[in-house]
Amino acid sequence: MDPAAEERFLDQLLDxxxxxxxxxxxxxxxxxxxxxxxxDDNSSLMDVAKVITSDAALSARMIQVANSPLLRSSRTLxxxxxxxxxxxxxxxxNLVTSMVMEQMFQATSDVTDKRLRKIWEHSTxxxxxxxxxxxxxxxxxxxxxxxxxxxxxxxxxxxxxxxEEHPDLLENEAALxxxxxxxxxxxxxxxxxxxxxxxxxxxxxxxHEDLQRQSKNGPDYVDIVMVANLQSLIDTKHRHxxxxxxxxxxxxxxxxxxxxxxxxxxxxxxxxxxxxxxxx
Numbered sequence: 425m426d427p428a429a430e431e432r433f434l435d436q437l438l439d440x441x442x443x444x445x446x447x448x449x450x451x452x453x454x455x456x457x458x459x460x461x462x463x464d465d466n467s468s469l470m471d472v473a474k475v476i477t478s479d480a481a482l483s484a485r486m487i488q489v490a491n492s493p494l495l496r497s498s499r500t501l502x503x504x505x506x507x508x509x510x511x512x513x514x515x516x517x518n519l520v521t522s523m524v525m526e527q528m529f530q531a532t533s534d535v536t537d538k539r540l541r542k543i544w545e546h547s548t549x550x551x552x553x554x555x556x557x558x559x560x561x562x563x564x565x566x567x568x569x570x571x572x573x574x575x576x577x578x579x580x581x582x583x584x585x586x587x588e589e590h591p592d593l594l595e596n597e598a599a600l601x602x603x604x605x606x607x608x609x610x611x612x613x614x615x616x617x618x619x620x621x622x623x624x625x626x627x628x629x630x631x632h633e634d635l636q637r638q639s640k641n642g643p644d645y646v647d648i649v650m651v652a653n654l655q656s657l658i659d660t661k662h663r664h665x666x667x668x669x670x671x672x673x674x675x676x677x678x679x680x681x682x683x684x685x686x687x688x689x690x691x692x693x694x695x696x697x698x699x700x701x702x703x704x
């Protein structure tokens with residue numbers, strides 16, 4: 425794809441986004457039902473459990489989480505009802521959304537399938553690190569930070585879907601990378617607005633690439649995901665590894681030295697492994 429064609433693709437993408445013509449992904453139905461049930465004043469956690477049990481795979485994973493080191497409980501549970509009783513509403517909402525997120529990373533071609541798998545693997549790694557960072561270095565909700573890690577690059581999905589209509593673009597990795605880098609944050613924010621996500625997570629999708637961003641009231645979810653994203657890039661050739669991390673405010677907000685690989689900290693490493701096992 426020549427530069428002019430690349431520019432036309434990008435302009436059309438943004439124009440369609442602005443005019444609501446860009447097809448954005450939708451949350452899986454079970455996640456929407458769980459959220460609606462949690463927000464219904466006439467519903468109980470047992471009603472939420474009934475929604476979850478309608479999905480066998482989700483049920484098994486929620487029980488797995490309830491018995492995992494993440495919840496630090498010595499008593500083993502074997503029912504969804506017991507699992508949701510162990511968790512609060514916010515944790516259930518964030519975990520269910522996280523558990524079903526992988527369903528959205530589906531492709532109709534081998535090229536995009538490879539790309540989506542790579543994005544999902546990266547997102548789960550960032551999510552696992554973000555969960556550990558929130559637990560160890562902030563008062564923020566770890567499960568919300570984990571969800572933030574999973575959705576931080578969600579804006580790449582519609583770009584790849586649209587690119588399937590342009591074989592010449594799919595074959596040009598550099599051009600596709602440039603387009604994703606340019607607009608995935610803008611598109612990601614629009615997706616999360618459509619999903620009625622909280623503003624703090626919309627900000628994650630929109631601002632995690634702004635390495636000079638200054639949060640106002642202590643560390644927030646953007647700081648958490650930004651540092652998690654950078655930590656996941658250690659020992660890679662990503663463009664962010666060429667920058668001076670000592671000048672990135674997010675590290676200071678979390679009280680972390682930018683030259684420390686948190687995966688090497690034993691307690692943090694154990695938490696990352698536990699979260700990674702759940703997401704994969």
